[in-house]
Amino acid sequence: MRAAKVLLFVAWIAVLAATPFFADNNIVRTAIMLAMYSVLAYSWNFIGGFTGYPSFATAAFFGLGCYAGAIVEHAGVPMALAWIAATVFVALFAAVLGAIVLRLRGHYFAIGSIAIVEVCRLVVSSWSSLTGGGNGLNVPLLMWHPNTVAMFFLYVMLGLLAIVFAITVFVDNHRLGFGLKCIRQNEDAADMVGVNTTRYKVIAFVLSAFLCGTAGAVYASWVGYIDPTDSFQILLTVKVPVMTLLGGAGTVLGPAIGTAAFVVLEEFFWANFLSWNRAILGLIIVFLIFFLPGGLLNTSFRRVVRRLRGRESAGASA
Amino acid sequence: MDFAQILANGVVLGALYACLAVGFSLVWGVLNVINMLHGSFIILGGYLTYFAWQMFGIHPLIMLPIVAAFLFVVGYALQAIFINKVVTAPVLVTLTLTFGLDMILYNLMTVYFSATPRQVTLGLGSIQLFGVYLPVVRLLGMALALLLTGLLYVTLRGSRIGRAIVAVRMDRSAAALMGIRVNRIYAITFGIGALMAGAAGALFAMVFPITTNLSGVFLGKAFVVCVIGGLGSVPGALVGGLALGIIESFSGVLLGPQHALTVGFLVMLLLLIVRPTGLVGVKGYE
Numbered sequence: 001m002r003a004a005k006v007l008l009f010v011a012w013i014a015v016l017a018a019t020p021f022f023a024d025n026n027i028v029r030t031a032i033m034l035a036m037y038s039v040l041a042y043s044w045n046f047i048g049g050f051t052g053y054p055s056f057a058t059a060a061f062f063g064l065g066c067y068a069g070a071i072v073e074h075a076g077v078p079m080a081l082a083w084i085a086a087t088v089f090v091a092l093f094a095a096v097l098g099a100i101v102l103r104l105r106g107h108y109f110a111i112g113s114i115a116i117v118e119v120c121r122l123v124v125s126s127w128s129s130l131t132g133g134g135n136g137l138n139v140p141l142l143m144w145h146p147n148t149v150a151m152f153f154l155y156v157m158l159g160l161l162a163i164v165f166a167i168t169v170f171v172d173n174h175r176l177g178f179g180l181k182c183i184r185q186n187e188d189a190a191d192m193v194g195v196n197t198t199r200y201k202v203i204a205f206v207l208s209a210f211l212c213g214t215a216g217a218v219y220a221s222w223v224g225y226i227d228p229t230d231s232f233q234i235l236l237t238v239k240v241p242v243m244t245l246l247g248g249a250g251t252v253l254g255p256a257i258g259t260a261a262f263v264v265l266e267e268f269f270w271a272n273f274l275s276w277n278r279a280i281l282g283l284i285i286v287f288l289i290f291f292l293p294g295g296l297l298n299t300s301f302r303r304v305v306r307r308l309r310g311r312e313s314a315g316a317s318a
Numbered sequence: 319m320d321f322a323q324i325l326a327n328g329v330v331l332g333a334l335y336a337c338l339a340v341g342f343s344l345v346w347g348v349l350n351v352i353n354m355l356h357g358s359f360i361i362l363g364g365y366l367t368y369f370a371w372q373m374f375g376i377h378p379l380i381m382l383p384i385v386a387a388f389l390f391v392v393g394y395a396l397q398a399i400f401i402n403k404v405v406t407a408p409v410l411v412t413l414t415l416t417f418g419l420d421m422i423l424y425n426l427m428t429v430y431f432s433a434t435p436r437q438v439t440l441g442l443g444s445i446q447l448f449g450v451y452l453p454v455v456r457l458l459g460m461a462l463a464l465l466l467t468g469l470l471y472v473t474l475r476g477s478r479i480g481r482a483i484v485a486v487r488m489d490r491s492a493a494a495l496m497g498i499r500v501n502r503i504y505a506i507t508f509g510i511g512a513l514m515a516g517a518a519g520a521l522f523a524m525v526f527p528i529t530t531n532l533s534g535v536f537l538g539k540a541f542v543v544c545v546i547g548g549l550g551s552v553p554g555a556l557v558g559g560l561a562l563g564i565i566e567s568f569s570g571v572l573l574g575p576q577h578a579l580t581v582g583f584l585v586m587l588l589l590l591i592v593r594p595t596g597l598v599g600v601k602g603y604e
Contacts, residue, residue: 106408111590112590115542122577122579123580279422279425282422289404290403293411
């Protein structure tokens with residue numbers, strides 16, 4: 001079963017990796033975005049899926065990664081080193097922050113994590129001497145052929161995705177994953193039977209952060225320009241959990257499936273209903289909550305069909 | 319600027335913040351739902367007031383109860399149709415659902431109303447009291463905000479519905495055993511939350527230019543006020559609102575206006591960690 005899941009995932013990466021050879025630039029761009037969102041969704045899965053903490057801090061980690069990478073690269077450090085620097089910075093940030101905010105639970109944790117995104121965005125936009133403030137920051141672009149550049153960033157993102165997937169499989173089969181699932185079900189009971197909840201939660205929080213930092217830094221190098229509103233989007237912070245929930249939170253393949261479904265839907269609606277794009281995303285969320293509460297992987301589709309039919313017949317009789 | 323002026327500005331702002339946040343706080347305290355729609359409700363209230371004033375010349379003070387009643391209906395319907403179905407689900411689900419609903423409402427507003435900043439200009443001039451300049455509109459806004467917040471307090475304390483809401487907040491199952499229809503109380507509470515948001519929006523439209531892009535900002539203020547003051551109680555929202563108004567006013571002068579918002583959020587994070595029940599909150603709302 002585990003081998004089948006890994007095989008499926010490898011096949012999916014292979015499909016994405018092959019896009020530059022048979023598809024146009026727009027598809028390749030979508031593939032890069034898909035890989036990036038998958039990295040974010042898998043990362044969120046550690047804290048939101050396995051541990052069950054409603055974290056909305058993803059955008060903070062991503063944005064800080066963007067800025068850390070861009071600032072270091074701006075100072076003349078080679079690109080790969082800048083990415084590593086961003087990763088380390090975001091991991092440290094998450095470790096320190098996690099030790100503080102993970103004492104909160106439920107609604108307070110959710111609000112606290114949203115506030116972290118806002119504070120990061122506000123600090124970055126007002127610290128103009130370092131970050132360029134609201135004017136944003138330019139990152140040196142790669143001077144290769146555009147197609148080569150796109151291919152390069154696609155493979156980097158897919159590399160990150162492979163790393164985060166490997167960590168997910170490892171955590172899922174390791175006592176760490178078991179402990180995190182215990183915390184999700186009942187934190188006090190987990191504490192009582194000897195799970196070091198504080199340590200486990202901080203580890204999950206750092207796992208959920210550090211690759212977001214890398215992905216942010218890589219994104220900054222790819223697009224060449226970042227600004228505070230783009231890097232710290234509150235929309236991103238909700239989108240990523242929605243992608244994971246769409247696939248199935250706390251599962252090994254869920255984030256990949258959810259992200260793929262979401263990105264395809266989003267691209268389609270962007271292309272066809274530009275001014276209604278946000279409302280349609282909202283409708284997807286409402287549909288998800290009511291009809292696919294466990295995500296695509298955990299839903300019995302018979303029940304969904306029955307429910308939809310039930311609706312229709314009830315509507316007809318009324 | 320002297321001390322009294324900064325304080326007065328802070329208090330005026332704070333009263334508006336209290337009115338803005340009290341509905342959000344009530345919904346959070348009673349339903350245990352973080353209502354991400356709150357910011358858009360405020361904007362909707364403000365826009366309806368503005369358009370009634372601009373197109374039909376209806377005075378904002380006449381429009382205020384109409385807008386509030388309309389938003390009550392909207393809130394009641396949203397709760398009864400959608401949110402009641404998942405009201406006992408974990409915070410991730412309810413928050414995501416209200417966020418999805420907010421995206422729909424936000425999109426509708428940007429398409430039909432556009433995001434242009436709009437403000438009702440009544441031109442009432444300003445007065446000077448003990449060396450402090452105060453525009454009359456702001457004083458009026460403050461007075462109405464306090465009046466509305468006080469009305470909500472009296473309703474919760476005195477009326478049958480109010481007592482039922484408080485009972486459900488204290489213990490949902492015990493309230494159900496006493497014959498209170500919990501789902502209906504939830505819908506009424508959500509309606510009241512939307513009503514207060516609409517009224518606050520009408521007041522804001524008289525004092526500041528508002529635009530759809532501000533919905534996130536208003537929502538952020540509601541978070542901060544709730545955490546500073548404590549959840550689910552009217553006095554909590556009042557204390558939190560006034561505290562935030564005064565903090566913003568002073569930090570705006572001392573550190574520059576661009577940092578006022580950051581300071582508010584930092585105070586909130588600090589309080590979350592040190593004293594999650596808020597300044598006047600009650601323990602037990604997790």
